[in-house]
Structure formats: structure tokens, C-alpha cells
Amino acid sequence: MIYNDKKYVWHPFTQMMTEPDVLEIVKAEGTSLIAKDGKSYLDCNSSWWVNVHGHGHPHIAKAISEQFEKVDHIIFAGATHKKGVELSERIINTLPDNHFQKVFFSDNGSTSTEVALKMCFQYWHNQGTPKNRVLAIEGAYHGDTFGAMSVGERDYFNKPFEPFFFDVDYLPFPKKELEKSTIEKAEKLFQTNDFSALIVEPLIQGSSGMRTYSSEWLDQLVKLAKKHNVIVIFDEVMTAWGRTGELFAMNHVNELPDIVCLSKGLTGGVLPLGLTVTTQKIYDAFLSPERVKAFLHGHSFTGNPLACAAACASLDIFEQESTWKKVKLITSKNKEFGSKMENHPSIEDIRIMGTILALELKTGEGNTYFSDKRDEAYRFFLSKGLMMRPLGNVIFINPPYSITMEELEYVYEVIEEFIG
Ligand SMILES: *Cc1c(COP(=O)(O)O)cnc(C)c1O
Numbered sequence: 001m002i003y004n005d006k007k008y009v010w011h012p013f014t015q016m017m018t019e020p021d022v023l024e025i026v027k028a029e030g031t032s033l034i035a036k037d038g039k040s041y042l043d044c045n046s047s048w049w050v051n052v053h054g055h056g057h058p059h060i061a062k063a064i065s066e067q068f069e070k071v072d073h074i075i076f077a078g079a080t081h082k083k084g085v086e087l088s089e090r091i092i093n094t095l096p097d098n099h100f101q102k103v104f105f106s107d108n109g110s111t112s113t114e115v116a117l118k119m120c121f122q123y124w125h126n127q128g129t130p131k132n133r134v135l136a137i138e139g140a141y142h143g144d145t146f147g148a149m150s151v152g153e154r155d156y157f158n159k160p161f162e163p164f165f166f167d168v169d170y171l172p173f174p175k176k177e178l179e180k181s182t183i184e185k186a187e188k189l190f191q192t193n194d195f196s197a198l199i200v201e202p203l204i205q206g207s208s209g210m211r212t213y214s215s216e217w218l219d220q221l222v223k224l225a226k227k228h229n230v231i232v233i234f235d236e237v238m239t240a241w242g243r244t245g246e247l248f249a250m251n252h253v254n255e256l257p258d259i260v261c262l263s264k265g266l267t268g269g270v271l272p273l274g275l276t277v278t279t280q281k282i283y284d285a286f287l288s289p290e291r292v293k294a295f296l297h298g299h300s301f302t303g304n305p306l307a308c309a310a311a312c313a314s315l316d317i318f319e320q321e322s323t324w325k326k327v328k329l330i331t332s333k334n335k336e337f338g339s340k341m342e343n344h345p346s347i348e349d350i351r352i353m354g355t356i357l358a359l360e361l362k363t364g365e366g367n368t369y370f371s372d373k374r375d376e377a378y379r380f381f382l383s384k385g386l387m388m389r390p391l392g393n394v395i396f397i398n399p400p401y402s403i404t405m406e407e408l409e410y411v412y413e414v415i416e417e418f419i420g
Pocket of ligand 1: 108109110111113141142143144201206207235236237238239263264
């Protein structure tokens, strides 16, 4: 099997020449990933940050199987289905303050941001006042398609593609001491009136190392964008679904965006689905007797009914009090562990936001994805039965909410042992 994997499979984010053999997982259950040799691994990063309720959740399984009996997949142009409508209505009603009105479907996080960007560019185009620049934040990650890469950090990950990216300005990451100057910089840029959109990962940047920033700063920036008619996109692909301690990161702020992108935990993390949710104002700019003013974008699997059924089932689980009790419990345990580790000599920084705990280790070489510490940490955690993929010298957990307190304590113990 492993031989055939090497022979036929090309893995993501992987140098296939030097990477050691991958783990064959034969069963995923709750927080456990069971390998072929019988060894069990705790899924500390929710299987690439997606699995929020644990693997094989019976309620989600039932929803998918029942949906399969009814409508497995249909074209979503000129036709609709119950679960697509139900999901849209529930998402609109779950997002704050009746602020959003329309849901556009795609297949993953990258396409949800790609769609958001295309909507912004066409919004201005349709009104005969094209605006070509976007403002993003240094260290951003919005996905791996071209538009999404264009607004992401320009680094070794996307070097070969850089000549093909559109024009983007970046604000420095708003560390405390840069809060004032970054707002001033944004104001200057917005005054040029060239900006179509602002895109941010609200409150916490994921891929750049789970880096947090203040909600007051975000409120200021969004307010400024609105003052200058710049469309605001919140990429909540990672931050939604309880990760920040609330259902959405935007539940922590006062200024709401015009567009929000959702994916990852949306289906409980079991089927691919992306949503781009907009206000009435964005939607209305596409209404016209002219067909070319429509949003001419779609995917074969747009609005896949099985994925919609899984997402509705995941929303059911988020309506249960026990889910939120667990989110709060993980949050407070993270804080306890964080304060215990605060002054550890090997730790550069500790960041906690809800169910996410990140420890930046001192390496003397800066925060690099390819740091040797990363491989060392990854192997150490595997040997202790933890599946945990550090981001460079940042080790972090964002576990499924089905994790038990005993399991969580064990994770902290192993982290402490590694750092020690
Ligand atoms: C993961 C991620 C994406 C990309 O989602 P994919 O489903 O992997 O394409 C986009 N934005 C953020 C903030 C993410 O964390």
C-alpha cells in the first residue's frame, strides 16, 4: 500500500523526493486516527483545521446518508434543492445582525476567497468605475488559486507564480507598536481611490503562525475602508466555527464586512464546501437586464447536496449547549496552560485565541516554515501518539471539540516535554 502511495500519489505541500513515508490511516474515529500498525494518533490539528466535531460523528453520517437517498448531486444553475436552501437560510440567520443576505456556493476555502475577489472587481466594473488594487496584510494566507495567492504573503511558497499576480498593497502585520502607523498607511492608500477591496483574516492569521491582533484595530481599519467605499472581505475560512471562542471571529468586532468567506469546519470538516456570503449591496450590483453583468462563475459541484446536508448537520451540533460548553472549557484550559508556560526560556511568544493555542519557539532563525525544529517537533509528537503539524517554529493545537480533558492534558504534557 505504502509502495503504491509512493508510486502513484503526489501529496500536497510535499517535496516528494526527500519526504519520508506517509502514515497510512485505516480508521478515523472521534479524535483518534488509527494507523495500519494499530497505533493511534490524537488529531491535534483537526485534520488540517477542518474537523470540528470529531471523526465519524453519527449525526453528520446520518444526514449524508439520508441525503444520498434523496438527491446525491444536481446542477445548481436552473435547479435547486432543499438542503442548499436550508443551509443558506441558516447561515444568513446565524451570521450577526441580519447583516448578510446572499450565499454563493463553491468547493473549498481558496475558491470562496477567489469568488469574493472576483465579486469585488466585478462590482466596480459593473458600475463603470473599475478599481484594480487590493489591500491585504503581510503574512496573509487566503488559498492557493491565483487570486487567492495574489493577496497572500509573497514568499517562497508562490515565487514561481509572482509575475502573474495582480496589484496588491500590504499593511505590515499590526503588532501593538504598529497599530497606529498601519492605520495611517491604510488611510493614505485608500485616499488614492484605486482600491476595490480589503481582505483580512479577522483577529488571527492562521498559516503565518496563528498570529493574533486586536479587534479594536480591525474595527478601525474596517471603518476606514467603509469611509472610502472599499469593499471589506473577512476570510473566516479558518476563524469560523468556534475556533476563536465564538461561532465567527466577527462576533468579536463591531464593524461587519461586506463579504465573508467560509469553508474548513463548515461541513464539520468531512466534505469540501465553500461559501461566499454577501450583503444586499454587493448582490444588487449584479442585477441588470444585461446578462454579462451577472456573476458568471460556477463549479461542477456547486451546492453539492451531500456537502450541504453535512453542513446543516454541523449547524445542528453547534446549536447544542454541550458543544459550547466544550469550546469554553478548551479555551480556559488553553489559558491555564498558556500562563503556566509564559516565562519559559525556550518560548518566544504564546498566543491563545479560543480553542487555538500556539507556542512560538525560540530558534534564533526567525519564524520559518522550513526550520529544522519543525521536523524535529513533528517526529517527536508522532512518537508520542500526537498528530500535530507545526507551522515552522510555531507549535499549535486546534483540536476537534470532542477532545476529552484527559486527552487535552496529555497534549499539554507532551508539548511541555518537547519544549523542556
Ligand atoms: C485554509 C485556508 C484557506 C484555503 O482553504 P482551502 O480549502 O485549503 O483551499 C483560505 N483562507 C484561510 C484563512 C485558510 O486558513
